[in-house]
Amino acid sequence: MHFTKLTRPTRSARKASGSLSGLHGIPVLLKDNIGTKDKLNTTAGSFALLGSVVPRDAGVVARLRNAGAIILGKASLSEWASFRSLNAPNGWSARGGQGKNPYVLSATPCGSSSGSAISVAANLAVVSLGTETDGSILCPASFNSVVGIKPTVGLTSRDGVIPITPRQDTIGPISRTVSDAVNVLDAIVGFDYNDQATREASKYIPPGGYKQYLITYGLEGKRIGIVRNPFFTSGSGSLQIQAFENHFKTLRERGAVLIDNLKIANVDVILNFTLSGEAVASVAEFKIALNSYLKDLVVSQVRSLTDVIAFNQKYSDLEKLKEFGQEIFLSAEATNGIGDKESAALLNLARLSRDGFEKLLWDYKLDALVTPGSDVAPVLAIGGFPGINVPAGYDKNGVPFGITFGGLKGSEPKLIEIAYDFEQATKVRKPPTLQPF
Template structure:
């Protein structure tokens, strides 16, 4: 192993042993953290210090975090004080599973504090939001500590067809903590890496098409892409209100479900979407669906066109084993299913998606920028000009900004754009939605984020869980997807799958 990687491995071992009072913080879950708080073996301040130390040690290698919150320790101290005073000085949980827990936010989720919100671009450096994003307000009410901002594909990978694969101008090139040369995927890259490498127990990402499911899969963590509108998009640097959603990325299904419970709900600043989706939120929250027998009796579809792995490959063998496991757990697996017009759905350049997204992006981004208290740029046109003026920092030669240029050339939502959206709605209705209803499916199962375009155009949810590690040690995941509001079923299935397979292991930092 090269010397730099030996040093990293040694450092990780030191950090893993650096828990307070013997508390094992690496790989700690929300339950173990709260237990530590309650029995006095851990404080929020100690937990924040651990994560800050770990970020300081690992971030030069992994580039998962753009900046940390200078106010995090003060927030943690306040949480400790609340806990001490909550029951006559006894150490008891003051406000639920997230109270006093540090959270990393993807850098397109706005905070009204000392942190920047830049979508990874220098163009927005120094901009000031009028208020916290809706999901951040809910996290703060739950007692969470905002630890910092996670790296991401710049502009959520909507700047150029070339893609950025975990790179942003502000954060640099993020790296997969299992195999450093492997793709970490995006756009919620830093959130997934940070969760995997125990730089935080809880992170938030966003998804328009695959941006939670893909990095969660390739970094061996759990990610939920919620039903459109289940979580507020207010205060999030947008691509399109028709597909954008905010969701948690953690190391276990239990933890992402606790976070989901904290961030769902109506927001007057995203009224139409959150009002429509609020009907899906179950009484009693989502943790009630963490059932070890959650696969029993479920009808699970295996659509054609996704598990295209050659015989003898690790993925082919492991995925077949997982499907057999689901059967043994009582699931009714329905194979050889065809999603109508799948090839068209997966072709974003020709199915109308890029036409719709370009116009929606310009309108949404300009509206976001105009709502900031201060910003060095106020329009997409000014961002384009900024990039042209900073070609080295923004890697203009390597990446370019063709999508920005196309979007800037749009003139609103006209007949062409409405026709494109109508086509996408029809593709969804005649595709997965019809398939699931005809076969009475509770979910479809696909590898990694392969089905994310199918879920994206219909605003439908998905959950990915660790499924295995390839021949070179690169992680891969298994995704459960369903119709709008199917989160309870997906949680039952993904939790049961996780509990019976216990696939996840800690990062290996291989070259």
């Protein structure tokens, strides 16, 4: 983790003015792909971007500062948000080294927002920001027993954030409680001229914000779907299965209506990064988006994906190129914009989403789908849908696992009601133990 100078928040200032934001004086860590116009670096964990200077604070950072939050520093991540290599470990980056799961040090912290989740779980920060393209908030939140909110794409600005694909990229809060995450969400949503996707998504922001949905009877009357296959199977481990059966019982007791044994059309294809077309579309979009980001930097030793690949080859020991490679970079570099193949992949992704998750929720009038951890991430990713992960339990080795509630675009109010009521009813989370194995 990389820290900046922290001025102490004054309790007297908070007491003296009832008009101060709920984030006034609250320290926030940022995933190291979220740009700050200060002395902090923004590197995506790569030495290639060390010393680069961004043109302005990222849109979400500007909103945090306006809300009175203190930017504490940058949290490590899976390098390039897990989009450089096919075999680098989750939580590893050249600059940050290997992030460790604070519950079981040998367990995966997941990624790519690993440091954002680790730091909050280990009480190094109250809240952090992560980014998600396909599971990068929900997965580390699940494995580190914290709350992670993956907002509807465009609800939070992606301006100033090192991209993968604007079609799926989103920025969201990670914290130990649903209420803390929601307070941060309120601060970072909204229109940003520098990210036009926020113009359309802003229509989903409710008058009065999201805090009003932190209610203890939020599950009452909610229709929640369960897709057993492939999400709830014996292969997940008996402890987990029993835990989720108990959670289903709690959901019912709190007034939710559970619709069981549902199916998402072509879910096996959706969950396959290659078969769905997500791989083809994403590598082409990545090259376009990254080149645009790099060209916009005020100072940088790399100005294109070509330059980054060359940097990794030149400094192969520093970037552990022999161990982990850069296959995804090379695949992206071989693309040439959005051609016939990419267009077909995009159409297929839209069809899979429309005929799968969307149709299921509309047909059964569901408020949300409940799944273990981040298993549903690809389903939510390809449609730009939101999800909230809440701690759900620990396996026989003490490794945490979470429960995720996912919904259609703009369904954050319902998801918050569900997640908050579930959290208050279960209180599953416990502090990390730092077990070696």
